[in-house]
Amino acid sequence: MVHTKDLLDIRPSDEGDARHVRFPGELSESVSMLDFKNDRLKLFSVGAGNMDTPEGEALIKSFDGDTPFTKLVVYSHNDNDAWKKLGFAYEGVIKGYFRDGGAAHLWARYSEDARGEEDDxxxxxxxxxxxxxxxxxxxxxxxxxxxxxxxxxxxxxxxxxxxxxxxxxxxxxxxxxxxxxxxxxxxxxxxxxxxxxxxxxxxxxxxxxxxxxxxxxxxxxxxxxxxxxxxxxxxxxxxxxxxxxxxxxxxxxxxxxxxxxxxxxxxxxxxxxxxxxxxxxxxxxxxxxxxxxxxxxx
Ligand SMILES: CC(C)(COP(=O)(O)OP(=O)(O)OC[C@H]1O[C@@H](n2cnc3c(N)ncnc32)[C@H](O)[C@@H]1OP(=O)(O)O)[C@@H](O)C(=O)NCCC(=O)NCCS
Incomplete structure (x- = not known):
């Protein structure tokens, strides 16, 4: 298990630029991906409710601080507005992504404003x-x-x-x-x-x-x-x-x-x-x- 406070200490492994980790508590059901090459953290199969927990809050807080990741992407089963309240923007959907045939709704949060802006x-x-x-x-x-x-x-x-x-x-x-x-x-x-x-x-x-x-x-x-x-x-x-x-x-x-x-x-x-x-x-x-x-x- 990787504690969110330890995020900054995690480095790429010999396997390449991306590492798979499991966060504790409510976030432990799926593996997350630390993508060092693209300064991006991906969380799979979590709901907005999982963020309303000590582990979720710690993760979001660490993401706003001094982090190697400027983009956090959640692959969520739902597209409800709860993500918006947590500061996430809806970027799209991958249909049939999950094993049960359900779609992955992609919510993104940026720790640097510039990363979240597309000029034209x-x-x-x-x-x-x-x-x-x-x-x-x-x-x-x-x-x-x-x-x-x-x-x-x-x-x-x-x-x-x-x-x-x-x-x-x-x-x-x-x-x-x-x-x-x-x-x-x-x-x-x-x-x-x-x-x-x-x-x-x-x-x-x-x-x-x-x-x-x-x-x-x-x-x-x-x-x-x-x-x-x-x-x-x-x-x-x-x-x-x-x-x-x-x-x-x-x-x-x-x-x-x-x-x-x-x-x-x-x-x-x-x-x-x-x-x-x-x-x-x-x-x-x-x-x-x-x-x-x-x-x-x-
Ligand atoms: C994108 C890429 C893989 C396409 O390969 P390709 O073998 O030329 O693809 P196809 O011939 O099957 O189809 C290309 C289609 O785009 C169309 N097209 C290409 N440029 C176009 C343009 N500027 N305006 C309108 N149509 C365009 C072609 O006319 C063709 O459609 P058509 O068959 O109806 O005429 C190739 O251009 C490439 O390697 N690009 C650089 C690498 C890259 O960006 N890859 C994608 C990463 S996400």
Missing amino acids: TSDLDEIVTLASAKEVQEPSIPQEISTRLATEADAERLAALLNHTFDEYPKELTGESIRKMILSLRAVYRVATTADGSIVACAAVELDLGNRNGEVTECATHEDYQGQGLMAYLIRELERDIGNRFGITDLYSTARAHEVGMNMVLAKLGYEYTGRQINNCRMPRGWESMNIWCRSMA
Whole structure:
């Protein structure tokens, strides 16, 4: 158990930039995530009532003090206004997030005002409007491109493509970290290749087998191959992969709010826009807001 007063003493472990901890008392039912890379603390499956306890109050108090975390995100079963009274803002919903099929309502609280502010949302709203108007279509790719599931033998090349694409990313992207994700079944990757076997696009679904959901992530198409349907095709195939293999039918993705292409891809695959996480993680533009898109295949 981690006492909230000890939050400042917790450091990243050898496992990477994120650490999972269990807070005491009323907060002990689920594991929380300390995300050092993105200065973010995530609490899963707690209700506003859990905060009205000595442990909850201590956590909120410590969060307002000298903390390494400037964003606190709660994945809550409910969207009631009790969170607002605690100073949280509603950022959106991930449908079908929990094992019982219930949605996760995302409430955020910022310890620095600047972290909670997005300069101009009209451009971002326009991207969502443009994407949402897109017709749902079944993707196809050029004949000379092949796709397949990635194995641990692809890990270094996946890392190379992702690091070529992203100067900054919310988590570690090394061959070793990707190899571990694949081998431990925490993620399923797919790649698109050219005739000579070069990997020109990749995407993954990160699995939450406990909650029975999957997050579409690590989407990158090499710039020479963009706009040919590769990403949409890979994601559609991944949906089938994890449906067949794990019976998971609820997927979501958080797309960079400023990146037109990724929002278009999700919209044309039938994903529904369900909110925006403000300055959510470190990306190539600095702190970037992420649009939430959900799809149920049930
Ligand atoms: C986002 C990305 C993965 C898309 O890959 P892709 O293989 O080009 O995707 P697709 O070809 O399947 O679809 C892209 C769609 O966006 C559309 N699009 C892209 N830029 C657009 C723009 N500025 N305005 C309107 N539509 C745009 C394309 O026309 C295409 O739709 P269409 O098939 O209906 O024509 C790729 O651009 C990329 O790697 N970007 C950099 C990394 C990144 O930001 N990844 C997302 C992280 S959340």
